Amino acid sequence: MSAEEEEGPTTTTTMDPNDAAVPTPAAAAVAAGDEKKPPAGKVPMPDDYIATILSLKREPPPKPEYLSLLSPEEREKQLEFDAVCAKEDDALEELEAKILAGLRKDGYYLVDESFLEKSAAMRAYVSEEWAKMDWAGSGIIFGDWDYDDPQCVQYL
Structure with a gap:
């Protein structure tokens, strides 16, 4: 018997900000x-x-002023990239809608058992690959930005 089963069922709430702290149908059923x-x-x-x-949001497309500064080749690449991003954003919105529907109906969103295993394997892979990267001279600077003050950065 797992620790969760020994403690008994827990109350779950929806992740929708409009329904914050409202018990889900599943929580009511458990009660x-x-x-x-x-x-x-x-x-x-x-x-x-x-x-x-649910916290992920659609990125706005670049403004026409930005696109006008690009060369025709760069503009074409940017527009292709934006099309791919729009397609991924559409898929994300569909997933968010499915998750919210599951939360409202059952109090949870179901995934295949293999989802957790695949997710853990991917996190391990990314951690391994990240550790192999040589960041010296890459031009990438890690910092904590204050987005309200464009002159402010705290380098990590």
Whole structure:
């Protein structure tokens, strides 16, 4: 028996800012002793994943003033990149809608069991590759920016 099962069910709330701190239908069902079990092979997506996904927002396209400063080749590359970003943003909005629908209906969003394993493997891979990178001379400067003051940066 897992630690979670020993402690009993927990109350979950939705991640929608408009519904903050409102018990989900699943939490109400748990409180009533009427907990619904997810289908075999599915597990609820962890809350931190949901919070991260729901916090992501569509990036605005570059302003025409910016595009006018680019060479025709650079402008074409920028427009191609923007088209790819728009497609990914559309997919993100669809996922956010599915997650919110799941949260409102069941109090959780279901993913395949392999999702957590694949996510952990990808995090490990990225950490390994990141550690291999030689940042000296790369031109990349890590800092903590104050976006309200364009002259302010604290280098890490």
